[in-house]
Amino acid sequence: MKLLIVDDSLIMRRAIERCVSTGRFGEVRVATNGRLAVEEFARFKPDVVTMDITMPEMDGLTAVERILRANPKANILVVSALADKATAVEAIKRGASGFLLKPITVESIQAALDDILED
């Protein structure tokens, strides 16, 4: 399976990659903002995406919309520090498959990805 990690933080990209390194994902790619995520999704066609929200150039919620417009069945897990309920609701409204609050742990990211891929 293929995973696309989208986050402007190197620490977060590496943390998520480590969390899934022993799991089901044979190929992992990264993007550092929403615009690059939209481009990389079209090339890579991942099974699932982890998407930060607050990023330069294009935010994650806009990227979720753009990816889903072209790929309605895309699986996108929003992983964000924005802890208000309205943000989580907005992410789901825009089509995200799930919402995970930072900081993450190995258990929390694996469980969230399992939930999405089992649906």
Next chain:
Amino acid sequence: MEEDILKIFVQSVTRYFDTIADGGASFGTPYLGGEPESAGLGFSAVIGITGAYRGNIYYTASREKLHALLPCLGETEPDDRLCAELVGEITNTISGDAREQLGGGFMISTPFILAGGTLAVHTAKHSVCYVLPVTWRQHPSRVLVSLQKSPDTP
């Protein structure tokens, strides 16, 4: 208002260290700050706040503290680049967490990493800067909060 906001950041920092490092964060008495030479601890980041509040949130920590914390995130070879990335991520996470209580109108920017040990604090207009001392495994760090409610915020 200041006391309530500082409590929110105490909760945010506590939650961060509880999740990443099995807890252990303790807090000193907050004080009014903003002296550039004394505020910075080596690595610092700032997040700009707009919307319902205006101002800045800073997090600053020593290299030793960040080197001790990085293995909790799986980083076994800490270096200065990762230290800078980590202060940015901590600033982002504690600021984002504060939205749970301050609401979606508490708009946060992406973190900006500040190089060098001196921290030039930009205080929000008509406001002051509060320094919240944080200790984890005997390593000091600080959260600096300078916020002003926007005039049109109820």
